[in-house]
Amino acid sequence: MRMNLYSAEILGSHGTMMAYVTAPTTRAAIDFIKDHEKTSRRRVTRISVTRVDDQMPEQESGGLGQLLRHGPTGFASRHPTIGWFIHGQVHPEVQLFSVQRDRAQPRFVLAPNADVAMAIEFWSKPTEAPQTKYAKVALATSLTDRQKHEIEELIEFGVIGMLAWDEKRGWSVT
Numbered sequence: 001m002r003m004n005l006y007s008a009e010i011l012g013s014h015g016t017m018m019a020y021v022t023a024p025t026t027r028a029a030i031d032f033i034k035d036h037e038k039t040s041r042r043r044v045t046r047i048s049v050t051r052v053d054d055q056m057p058e059q060e061s062g063g064l065g066q067l068l069r070h071g072p073t074g075f076a077s078r079h080p081t082i083g084w085f086i087h088g089q090v091h092p093e094v095q096l097f098s099v100q101r102d103r104a105q106p107r108f109v110l111a112p113n114a115d116v117a118m119a120i121e122f123w124s125k126p127t128e129a130p131q132t133k134y135a136k137v138a139l140a141t142s143l144t145d146r147q148k149h150e151i152e153e154l155i156e157f158g159v160i161g162m163l164a165w166d167e168k169r170g171w172s173v174t
Helices: 026-039 064-070 114-123 145-156
Strands: 004-012 015-023 044-051 074-079 083-087 095-100 107-111 136-139 161-166 170-173
Touching: 004 026, 004 064, 015 026, 026 044, 064 083, 095 114, 107 114, 114 161, 145 170
Parallel strands: none
Antiparallel strands: 004 015, 004 044, 015 074, 074 083, 095 107, 095 136, 107 161, 161 170
């Protein structure tokens, strides 16, 4: 069954959230959101959805066609490096991963799981960088107190991507 991509605004006891949903129809998208919010035990006062896949600029549609042809109903996100993917929550629960290849410096990635972390890290490297077959992926634990404090907000909002730390500005996500 062919899916469509909807932009959703969900207003409820938890505030207003924006999300993308893949579903075959507008009604199915709304029902999916209602079921998710009911399961999460959150009260929803308003849901509005707008179909957006037919208006998506080509440069933002990476992998979307395949996802809509073969993917399930669910929440969707787009990362500029790896394209569109489906996840089970409005904002996927993310973790901070440290990815280290050979003897290189570890690179930090926010992702819902190790597979997505590896994909983001792999595709974010310059093409001239040497490719290795082995990478160590682990939950990052060697952060300073300031880094830990500042990363909590990014984790709370489900931001996904490569991280860079700057002493003056803090974390930035690409």
